[in-house]
Amino acid sequence: MERYFQKKSVINSNSPSCSSTQRQESDRHRDQSSKRIHDNVEESEQLQLSRKRNQNHVELDIDLSNLPMDPGLRIFFSEYPPNVRDNVRRAYLLNGPYQPVIEFPQTKGNKDENRKFVIDWYKEFTWIEYSIEKDAAFCLYCYLFKPESRNRSQGGGDAFMATGFKNWKKKQVLQRQSSQARSEYRVRLKTSVECVRFLLKQGLAFRGHNETTNSNNRGNFLELLEFFAFLNKDIKDVVLQNAPENNKLTAHVVQKDIVNSFAVETTNVILKELGDAFFSVLIDESRDISVKEQMVVVIRFVDDKGCVIERFLGIVHVRETTALSLKAALEELFSKHGLSIGRLRGQGYDGASNMRGQFAGLKTLIMNENESAYYVHYFAHQLQLALVGVAKNHPRIALLFNLTSNALNIVGVSCKRRDLLREKHVSKVIQKIRSGDILSGQGLNQETTLKRSGDTRWGSHYGTLVSFILMHSSVIDVLEVVMENALTSEQRGETCALLDQMQSFEFIFNLHLMKDILGITSELSKALQREDQEIVDAMTLVKVAKQRLNAMRNDGWDSFFAEVSSFCVKNDIIIPNMDDPFVERGRSRRRVEVLTNQHYYRVQLFIGCIDLQNQELENRFNEVNTELLLCMACLSPRDSFVAFDKEKLIRLAQFYPRDFSSKSLMLFSNQLETYILDVRFSNAFSELRVATAGVERAFSAMNIIKNKLRNQMADNWMNDILVTYIEKDICETIDDETIMQRFQKMATRRGQL
Known part of the structure; x- marks a missing residue:
């Protein structure tokens, strides 16, 4: 070591050469x-x-109820252990700024002027607090959230959190402090509002899987906020890392509050647009991805410009699917928005869902309370879905749709089986062309496949049944191949049972029966959904459908049975003797009423299913609402109001006794004469059409908003997003200032605008 360090000379105090002074x-x-x-x-x-x-947080015992309130007596916030800082911060926030009311001491200035703290500053600057100990002003929020300066002895930017401010003459410093905080808070809030607006418009998710600073999956909201900061330096200086710790305005609860502000303001615009006008209600039901029954409510009304408007009012989670619970949910939604069932002048439901009977009960409950709330079929809904739902009330028809669905699942489960089905069908088509059973030519015998039905307004059970009849023998061949190559006994047994059912006379009978019934109503269902469909034409189609079903019921049995028998002969399916006793599969003969095959197939199936369809059409288009629609059609401006009929319009007014008194009806006749002369000479009405347009967007939007990745969305959160997404045209018109003010009023905010 001596090689690297040189020894210092040691002075011996006892040495004779050392003087007294040196010692x-x-x-x-x-x-x-x-x-x-x-x-x-x-x-x-x-x-x-x-x-x-x-390091050992347990050793430091902090009494949160006895924290020093005077800012001059507080320790630096960073001196608290990290694990208790949130509790300390919360305790100070609950108490608020320390603002004692005392006789404030006076301080002499440079010109011997007496200055002191002004008590009115408490109201003017809500963040300010006064220290009796130091006779100085401090900022509570700076103390709790602002990073501390390295040099604590210097005032500078930390005057309001470290040394305190006591230059009472310079009030502008306080104003500048408050103004800067407000300005920065406004920038942060406005940026967050813009991010939320963009995400709502696109229907995108907000949160990510990991929202830490270094994460690559922080979510759309934080990524968009960071992108805004990257483009704008003024924003970058006050958001994210540069913002106070607990006032970044990026928390999920803040995002929810901003979204709710958009939803509330959007709904307010809709309600203002509605005003005091009467309206009708359109209701549909569906299950979301988390298997919750959701009821969508849409209102339809005429605005002050005479235009028919449809607006999404909200979506309600229905826990009990009974008529009473549906009515209670509807009343709760109406009460929330200041609406009343008494203002209803119409109601429409899809009725194709599993709540069809409950909706029928809801219709009755509402009409018992308001007789003017007439039920009218919502034309935009798929009528065929309702008719299929009614047909499934018959257990054998329900079995038919179940079997076709199972066959579609087995045959269409893989590309290999689909290709095999096409090959089998092409081979059979070639054989039929060679034998002369079918003709060949341009556009004929195109390649086809099984169509999968869907319980939506775009699905077609009719197309599924038609394709099933055309490819029945090919489907049987594929199922036989599947059964032979089945890997397990369960698969083999399931396929064998399906083959047995599909080659029975009853299956073929029901298949052709529903094909003919849905064929009659298919064109009606499509026509009702056309946006340019005239009411009179629609009612004519309803009348035609009823007549065709009645003709099929009374005179169509022989031709129908001949068609079914011909199909069975071609496909080697045994036709039972119609005079033999009918034996139902799966039930004991001792418990079944003795009847013939003729009675079972003709009365219980053929006539029974047709009667169900007729009854459903009658319920949806009964004498009252049909007359109501035909009377409304008299207002159609087509061909210079050629359909105008004064007597029918007077009859229309009579449907609403609450709105037209006897005296009003007497005056109505002369008013209508004036009206028709006025509109026939007005160019503004020459191009108008009264159409049955409808918008069914809610559940399509719900599948976008609430999907498999976002299947835990709360009911209110989903409702707010749906309102803003569906009514985005209104949402875009709401300015940022309105949203910011709404956001501020929702809770006590840390920042002030």
Whole structure:
């Protein structure tokens, strides 16, 4: 070691050459050195003790109920252990700024002017607090959230959190402090509002899987906020890392509040647009991805410009699917928005869902309370779905749709089986062309496949049944191949049972029966959904459908049975003797009423299913609402109001006794004469059409908003997003200032606008 460090010369105080003065100087240096060492050791021990206390959080016992309120007596916030800082911060926020009311001491300025703290500053600057100990002003939120300066002894930007402000003459410093905080808060809030607006318009998710700073999957909201900051330096200086810790306005609860502000303001615009006008209600039901029954409510009304408007009012989670619970949910939604069932002048439901009977009960409950709320079939809904739902009330028809669905699942489960089905069908088509059973030519015998039905307004059960009849023998061939190559006995048994059912006379009978019934109503269902469909034409189609079903019921049995028998002969399916006793599969003969095959197939199936369809059409288009629609059609401006009929319009007014008194009806006749002359000479009405347009967007939007990745969305959160997404044309017109003010009023915010 001596090679690297040179020894210092040691002065021996006892040496004769050492003078008295030198010995005294040496003693003095030795005492000072000893004192410095002692001080350093003591400071080191205190520092180690402080670090030990900070590391061992249990040792430091903090009484949150007895924190020093005077800002001049507080320790620096960073000196609290990290694990208790949130609790300390929460305790101070609950108490609010320390604002004692005392006789404030006066301080002399440079010109011997007496200055002191002004009590009115408490109201003018809500963030300010006063220290009796230091006679200085501090900022509570700076103390809790603002990063501390490295040099605590200097005032500078930390005057309101470290040394305190006491230059009472310069009130502008307080104003600047408040103005800067407000300005930065406004920038942060406005940026968050813009991010939310963009995400709502696109129907995108907000949150990510990991929202930490270094994450690559922080979610759309934070990524978009960071992108805005990257493009705009003024934003970058006050958002995200540059914002106060607990006032970044990026928390999920803040996002929800902003979305709710958009939803509330959007709904307010809709309600203002509605005003005091009467309206009708359109209701549909569906299950979301998390298997919750959701009821969508849409209102339809005529605005002050005479235009028919449809607006999405909200979506309600229905826990009990009974008529009473549906009515209670509807009343709760109406009450929330200040609406009343008494203002209803119409109601429409899809009725194809599993709540069809409950909706029928809801219709009755509402009409018992308001007789003017007439039920009218919502034309935009797929009528065929309702008719299929009614047909499934017959257990054998329900079995038919179940079997076709199972066959579609087995045959269409893989590309290999689909290709095999096409090959089998092409081979059979070629054989039929060679035998002369079918003709060949341009556009004929195109390649086809099985169509999968769907319980939506775009699905077609009719197309599925038609394709099933055309490809029945090919499907049987594929199922036989599947059964032979089945890997398990369960698969083999399931396929064998399906083959047995599909090659029975009853299956073929029901298949052709539903094909003919849905064929009659298919064109009606499509026509009702056309946006340019005239009401009179629609009612004519309804009448035609009823007549065709009645003709099929009374005179169509022989031709229908011949068609079914011909199909069975071609496909080697046994036709039972119609005079033999009918034996139902799966039921004991001792418990079944003795009847013939003729009675079962003709009365219970053929006539029974047709009667169900007729009954459903009658319920949806009964004498009252049909007359109501035909009377409304008299207002059609087509061909210079050629359909105008004064007597029918008077009859229309009579449907609403609450709105037209006897005196009003007497005046109505003369008013209608004036009306028709006026509109026939007006160019503004020459191009108008009364159409049955409808918008069914809610559940399509719900599948976008609430999907498999976002299947845990709360009911209110989903409703707010749907309102803003579906009514985006209204949402876009709401300015940022309105949203920001709504956001501020929702809760006590840390920042002020």
